[in-house]
Amino acid sequence: MFDSLDALLLARIQFAFTVSFHFIFPAFSIGLASYLAVLEGLWLKTGKQLYLDLFKYWLKIFAIAFAMGVVSGIVMSYQFGTNWSVFSDITGPILGPLMAYEVLTAFFLEAGFLGVMLFGMNRVGKKLHFTATLMVAVGTFISAFWILSVNSWMHTPVGFTTGANGQLLPEASWFEIVFNPSFPYRLVHTVIAAYLTTAFVVGGVAAWHLLKDKTNGHARKMFSMAMWMAALVAPIQIFAGDMHGLNTMEHQPQKVMAMEGHYESHPEGAPLYLFGIPNDEEQRLDYAIGIPKLSSLILKHELDAPLAGLDTIPDEDQPPVLPVFFAFRVMVGIGFAMLGIGVWSMFARYRKKLYDWPWLHRAAVLMGPSGFVAVIAGWITTEVGRQPFTVYGVLRTAQSASPLDAPAVAASLIAFVVIYFAVFGAGTWYILRLMSHPPHLGEKGVKRTEKGPVRTAGITPGPTQNPGRGNEPLPDHEVAPAE
Amino acid sequence: MSINFDLTTIWAFIIAFAVFAYVVMDGFDLGIGILFPTFEVGPERDRAMNSIAPVWDGNETWLVLGGGGLFAAFPLAYALILPATYPLIIAMLLGLVFRGVAFEFRWRDPGHRRIWDAAFTGGSFVAAMAQGMTLGALLQGVTVTGRTYDGSWFDWFTPYTLLTGVGTVAGYALLGATWLVWKLDGESQRHARKLGKRAAWATFLLMGGVSLYNVTLNAQYAERWLSAPEIYYAAPVPILTGLVALALLRALSVERHSKPFWLSITLFFLGMAGLGVTMWPYIVPPDITIWDAAAPEKSQVFMLVGTAIIMPIIIAYTAWAYWVFRGKTEDEGYH
Numbered sequence: 163m164f165d166s167l168d169a170l171l172l173a174r175i176q177f178a179f180t181v182s183f184h185f186i187f188p189a190f191s192i193g194l195a196s197y198l199a200v201l202e203g204l205w206l207k208t209g210k211q212l213y214l215d216l217f218k219y220w221l222k223i224f225a226i227a228f229a230m231g232v233v234s235g236i237v238m239s240y241q242f243g244t245n246w247s248v249f250s251d252i253t254g255p256i257l258g259p260l261m262a263y264e265v266l267t268a269f270f271l272e273a274g275f276l277g278v279m280l281f282g283m284n285r286v287g288k289k290l291h292f293t294a295t296l297m298v299a300v301g302t303f304i305s306a307f308w309i310l311s312v313n314s315w316m317h318t319p320v321g322f323t324t325g326a327n328g329q330l331l332p333e334a335s336w337f338e339i340v341f342n343p344s345f346p347y348r349l350v351h352t353v354i355a356a357y358l359t360t361a362f363v364v365g366g367v368a369a370w371h372l373l374k375d376k377t378n379g380h381a382r383k384m385f386s387m388a389m390w391m392a393a394l395v396a397p398i399q400i401f402a403g404d405m406h407g408l409n410t411m412e413h414q415p416q417k418v419m420a421m422e423g424h425y426e427s428h429p430e431g432a433p434l435y436l437f438g439i440p441n442d443e444e445q446r447l448d449y450a451i452g453i454p455k456l457s458s459l460i461l462k463h464e465l466d467a468p469l470a471g472l473d474t475i476p477d478e479d480q481p482p483v484l485p486v487f488f489a490f491r492v493m494v495g496i497g498f499a500m501l502g503i504g505v506w507s508m509f510a511r512y513r514k515k516l517y518d519w520p521w522l523h524r525a526a527v528l529m530g531p532s533g534f535v536a537v538i539a540g541w542i543t544t545e546v547g548r549q550p551f552t553v554y555g556v557l558r559t560a561q562s563a564s565p566l567d568a569p570a571v572a573a574s575l576i577a578f579v580v581i582y583f584a585v586f587g588a589g590t591w592y593i594l595r596l597m598s599h600p601p602h603l604g605e606k607g608v609k610r611t612e613k614g615p616v617r618t619a620g621i622t623p624g625p626t627q628n629p630g631r632g633n634e635p636l637p638d639h640e641v642a643p644a645e
Numbered sequence: 646m647s648i649n650f651d652l653t654t655i656w657a658f659i660i661a662f663a664v665f666a667y668v669v670m671d672g673f674d675l676g677i678g679i680l681f682p683t684f685e686v687g688p689e690r691d692r693a694m695n696s697i698a699p700v701w702d703g704n705e706t707w708l709v710l711g712g713g714g715l716f717a718a719f720p721l722a723y724a725l726i727l728p729a730t731y732p733l734i735i736a737m738l739l740g741l742v743f744r745g746v747a748f749e750f751r752w753r754d755p756g757h758r759r760i761w762d763a764a765f766t767g768g769s770f771v772a773a774m775a776q777g778m779t780l781g782a783l784l785q786g787v788t789v790t791g792r793t794y795d796g797s798w799f800d801w802f803t804p805y806t807l808l809t810g811v812g813t814v815a816g817y818a819l820l821g822a823t824w825l826v827w828k829l830d831g832e833s834q835r836h837a838r839k840l841g842k843r844a845a846w847a848t849f850l851l852m853g854g855v856s857l858y859n860v861t862l863n864a865q866y867a868e869r870w871l872s873a874p875e876i877y878y879a880a881p882v883p884i885l886t887g888l889v890a891l892a893l894l895r896a897l898s899v900e901r902h903s904k905p906f907w908l909s910i911t912l913f914f915l916g917m918a919g920l921g922v923t924m925w926p927y928i929v930p931p932d933i934t935i936w937d938a939a940a941p942e943k944s945q946v947f948m949l950v951g952t953a954i955i956m957p958i959i960i961a962y963t964a965w966a967y968w969v970f971r972g973k974t975e976d977e978g979y980h
Contacts, residue, residue, distance in 0.1 A: 236708065243728070273702040282969050286969055
């Protein structure tokens with residue numbers, strides 16, 4: 163018994179680790195693929211070299227991020243079977259087809275056109291190349307669509323019946339299963355999160371280069387585009403998150419109770435706790451600091467609305483409150499910080515100082531990686547909040563795992579941790595190194611050549627010699643600029 | 646029941662097709678990884694890598710379809726095979742991590758290119774070996790009680806699975822070498838041709854060895870291959886394999902470009918057919934048939950509609966992507 167508990171815990175840690183690591187890359191590449199499509203589209207429309215330069219600058223980064231997303235994603239597609247075989251057997255008739263559709267409609271599309279996007283500029287012509295870029299961007303979105311449908315069904319399962327062999331069998335229409343109650347909210351919230359994550363990375367990189375040289379036209383364009391995103395999309399995201407939260411309260415009330423730290427029911431208006439230390443043992447929030455009645459106002463739009471607490475939920479059905487409570491606060495905090503940057507940038511734009519305020523740029527650099535933190539925090543909020551179930555209310559996590567011995571899972575977990583940190587650490591380092599070079603005129607693509615000037619980062623002149631004003635001639639083997 | 650019979654059989658063929666597509670398409674990628682150390686550092690290696698850089702990701706996607714398709718169409722098989730071969734699957738996935746990132750990283754970090762080249766080879770070798778051993782572990786039989794795997798976590802490790810593992814490595818090396826015969830020219834092509842011959846011999850011997858070993862594994866396999874009337878249906882497979890093998894050796898000896906590659910694929914196709922003859926109708930020998938493991942009809946129909954529409958489109962744009970990068974691989978970017 164003790165052994166099987168250990169194996170279960172290890173399997174959970176392994177899944178949490180591999181999925182969190184994996185999710186970082188798509189969160190970036192979903193947004194970046196669209197950004198690349200926008201840049202290439204603007205280049206085709208205006209013919210401005212600047213857009214092509216930015217396209218190539220981010221394409222190199224995209225290639226690395228996408229490769230890491232692919233290899234860590236394949237791990238996920240097998241992880242269900244290796245470590246959660248009982249879950250796979252039981253949910254396969256419903257979730258299997260959705261994931262098969264993801265492969266058919268998204269993975270092949272991305273992978274099939276990626277080669278042309280990365281290496282085919284000179285072989286297929288501009289329009290067809292742009293089509294390839296669009297297909298990759300669309301593919302990343304379709305992928306998000308299906309996998310979030312799968313994930314949402316695990317939160318809000320509908321349209322199934324339990325078969326004689328214990329499997330969950332599809333009963334209602336597939337439309338109902340795919341568009342299960344939490345799916346539209348989760349899809350919108352997650353995809354916007356990916357766009358914001360990318361926008362803040364782009365903004366952070368641009369701000370970094372503006373701090374060094376505020377005349378760099380390429381960095382200015384990037385910064386302006388990123389700040390438009392922050393200003394326009396961050397408020398939308400906060401609204402979408404609120405809607406998602408209300409949807410969660412309808413379908414998974416104990417998750418919202420954990421997010422709010424509401425161990426106790428509040429018949430006459432519940433406080434919004436800003437801080438506290440959740441204590442599952444004693445079922446109370448220690449050191450709580452809260453604003454009276456505000457939670458009822460947010461969740462029920464009424465100050466005195468009663469809100470049930472975890473005391474209405476049997477102990478064995480409660481999620482662990484601490485990770486949910488804190489992860490939620492981190493996510494919300496970052497969301498409002500993003501909004502703050504957006505507002506600040508609008509003010510700077512209005513004053514015509516968007517490229518001149520170093521403190522705005524410093525803040526944008528600081529916020530550069532914030533999207534990743536928010537995305538992971540949001541993920542922890544929703545996934546830990548689903549515990550102790552894998553399929554909410556239907557299948558318990560403890561009954562989902564593979565019949566594996568603890569040493570087998572422990573060994574694989576160690577291997578994943580060591581290799582992921584080494585390999586993806588190196589990849590992240592390469593990305594940061596590419597980002598540390600200012601975007602400039604005649605930016606080189608990802609084409610591979612050993613002849614002529616090697617296009618790796620190390621040989622590019624440093625920022626002080628090359629302020630990116632774009633006065634150096636194009637090397638002759640580069641793609642010709644737009645006519 | 647008769648509809649279900651047909652659907653399940655169709656799905657078995659679709660999964661078999663996905664596995665076959667993966668094996669030959671990522672097979673030559675992995676084969677190039679396995680052979681990589683024998684290529685000279687510099688343009689020769691770069692060209693070998695460039696010949697697959699635009700297509701490897703699409704090729705690898707067939708593995709996701711094989712896994713995802715199995716999860717969808719035969720969830721029980723997915724839930725039995727993966728725990729039964731747990732260490733092999735983990736090793737394969739980690740091997741594919743190293744192999745996949747090497748495509749990007751070796752260009753981004755010339756100072757450590759040797760390390761990423763080694764990761765490319767090591768990852769490819771481990772993935773190939775693990776895939777071959779997984780196949781062997783499946784063929785030799787998986788212990789099942791009820792709906793769960795009931796063996797220990799080292800059941801997959803036997804002399805037989807080592808043989809299937811090495812055989813797969815050799816077969817992938819053959820695919821990789823013949824792909825390079827097609828895509829390279831000059832001295833590099835001659836080198837690939839030489840490697841192709843060696844890999845071809847190794848593949849023949851190991852394929853033969855595995856086939857002989859197979860009939861000793863269980864009574865059904867022996868019956869399929871050794872007794873009448875089954876032998877009349879089965880016999881064409883080894884006979885054709887022999888003919889293709891001879892044609893392949895000849896094609897590698899004379900100045901052919903694409904022919905050895907197509908013959909190698911034919912060889913793999915025959916191997917797959919032989920596998921089908923051996924295993925049918927079991928998806929997890931010796932107990933679980935495709936019907937035992939099949940998803941309900943509603944799931945099968947839903948997926949079949951999508952597959953029938955989307956698969957031809959996938960094949961079309963994949964073929965287009967290959968067409969874009971047709972011809973001998975040059976030093977890209979030097980126009």
